[in-house]
Amino acid sequence: MPASSNPRNFQEAGGTAGPEREGVPPQKPVLVAYDRLARSATYAMTTRRQFLGALSLAPSAMAAPPSLRADAPLNLAELGATDKSPQALAGDEDFWHQIGLQFTCDRSMVNLNNGGVSPAPLFVQLAMKKHLDFSNQAPPYHMWRILQPHKEGVRQRLAHAHGVDPEEIALTRNASESLMICQFGMDLKDGDEVLTTNQDYPRMVNTFKQRQAREGIRLKQFSVPVPIDETEKIVDLFEAQIRPGKTKMILCSHMINLTGQILPVKEISALGRKYGIPVIIDGAHSFAHFDFKLADLECDFFATSLHKWLFAPHGTGLLYMRKERIPEVWPLMAAAEKQKNDIRKFEEIGTHPLANYLAISEALTFHQGIGGKRKEARLIYLRDYWAKALLQEDRVRLHTSLKPGWACGIANVQIEGLHSGKLASWLWKHYRILVTAIHHDEFQGLRISPSVYTKLSELDRFIDAVRVAIRSGIEED
Ligand SMILES: Cc1ncc(COP(=O)(O)O)c(C=O)c1O
Known part of the structure; x- marks a missing residue:
């Protein structure tokens, strides 16, 4: 490539x-x-x-x-x-x-990949x-x-903002670490099944695949329609995959990174409770993107990066774990036995910089x-600005629902007849516009994620460039 x-x-x-x-x-x-x-x-x-x-x-x-x-x-x-x-x-x-x-930001380019970092x-x-x-x-x-003691202040502020107990918040390096703490930390045995969609994040799927290869667990992935905007339909999809007694863990994205699709994680967590199955929520893209409180999700496990939508320093993440679940989860790096019930056991990673963690406070x-509500409204405004303009064109397909509550600042657009990877390269080469090409087995498109600093003139540049691509093609000589 x-x-x-x-x-x-x-x-x-x-x-x-x-x-x-x-x-x-x-x-x-x-x-x-x-x-x-x-x-x-x-x-x-x-x-x-x-x-x-x-x-x-x-x-x-x-x-x-x-x-x-x-x-x-x-x-x-x-x-x-x-x-x-x-x-x-x-x-x-x-x-x-x-x-x-x-x-x-470097304004000589248009960065429409704020979902990445x-x-x-x-x-x-x-x-x-x-x-x-x-x-x-x-x-x-x-x-x-x-x-180091100031880290406790950061923990308290994050907990306070989200209506949860500080003793349920661990500061980590990213969503990957937070998720792996949960995915690796719960005991499973040969034949136990873990469930996730085929749109969940590849590194998290690989985490389960490693357990599959090493411990003989079974990974079951299933398809979710693109887009989808009915809570009951989504919950039914998850429920249909559960095998009582066999399914031992569910991993579910709060906002799917490929399309910006929001999933009803509160209802999916309740479903897990009904069957006694822990549900791990991958909130890498949802946290500080659209407005919600962790307490409102009524979940047991929630993981996110803070260097995405909270705009915190790179290499910062958060893990929320309901207090009662802490003793049953092993840390990724060993901690002292006396820390068994302490959320800080997940922060025992050896020497690491404190500067990143403390500046989460400024973020x-x-x-x-x-x-939060203003930020959410602006991100929706920006998304609608470019999406509705492009939808005026023939061959434009949106893989993201514009209905309230089902997406926010991220959306996925496909130009039929154009290869998304090639279109992304063309946008970069000719316009210095940075987008993310998405190639999934079931759909393809460009993931577009502006941020609060994005100007309408930058979105105009993107819209105009895509119109040129639609009318004149992108084939190079
Ligand atoms: C859905 C999802 N989960 C997890 C991650 C991992 O995030 P990080 O690389 O910050 O650990 C990402 C990264 O983009 C993601 O999109």
Whole structure:
């Protein structure tokens, strides 16, 4: 496969650091800046107004290195205080322009793969850098003795935001780790069956395949229609696959990465409870993308990455596990016996950086500052903007339902007659537009995932490019 036709290579092709600016005062001593940060935004619960005010102060107050500086917007506090409903605000380009200024994205390209991994806002990058600089002054003391205890504050804030107990939240490196803790951690024996769809994430399917090869368990995958927007139909599909006494685990995506399809995981968890089967929810794409609370899902196991839609530092994830289930799940890396009932046993991974984890706080502050409902409404607005424009064209097929509640910012579009992989390469080569080509046995298309910093003009560029492809083709000479 040529480098440019591989979406992962697309991701690697774009830089993110902003340009150096002239006239930037010399950097202040790190400890001063660290101390100020610690006392201000990091550990406090922050209101939206405080957050928006903090953003306009952040670049100067935190002594950013020149390469990370951005002009501070002056009117965010005012903008954030608007009484507009999330739906009305979704189309307010002035507001979203100010939010977009908080990112240091490379605007020479159009990044429509924010589902893969997100850029972190400058506010988050600076906090992480601050913690890293502080750690490096004396790691055993600063990192282990001073910063490590602050992790508890991050745990508490995440739990508080989601209406669950902090003792049910583990901080991990990503969704893969959180999911594998659950998938590997529960005892199964030869012949036991695990159930998932044929649209679940390949690494998670491979996790079961490894158990299959090693322990003789049986992996059963089944097909889900694309798109699907009836709760009962989906729950029935899962129930039809359950073999009472044989099925011992269910893995279910909250939002399918291929199409953005949302599944009714609360009902599927209830189904699992009915049969006594643990249901592991893969929330890699749902968390901080559309507005919900973990407590509302009434689930036992929920795993996510925080570097996707929460915009937290790369290499951060979360595992929610209902308290009563903790003792029965083995950690991936061994922990002391006395930690058996402690969620922190899943964090026993040896020496690791604290900076990433602590800056989750700024990402949460940023998210809460925008507001979950506003973010959801904007992501839907952006999706409808490009999807409805392209649906005017012949040969355009959407593999994602636009009905409320069944998708959010991610959608999958197919141009009939065009190979999706080749179209993705063509968009990159000729327009510097980054999309994700999806080739599933049952459907194909482009996965499009804009983010809160995406401008309508960037979506126009994408729409225009696809129209050219539809009218003139993409075959190279
Ligand atoms: C549905 C789903 N699950 C799990 C993952 C794994 O996420 P990560 O690579 O952040 O661990 C992804 C990544 O895109 C995903 O889409």
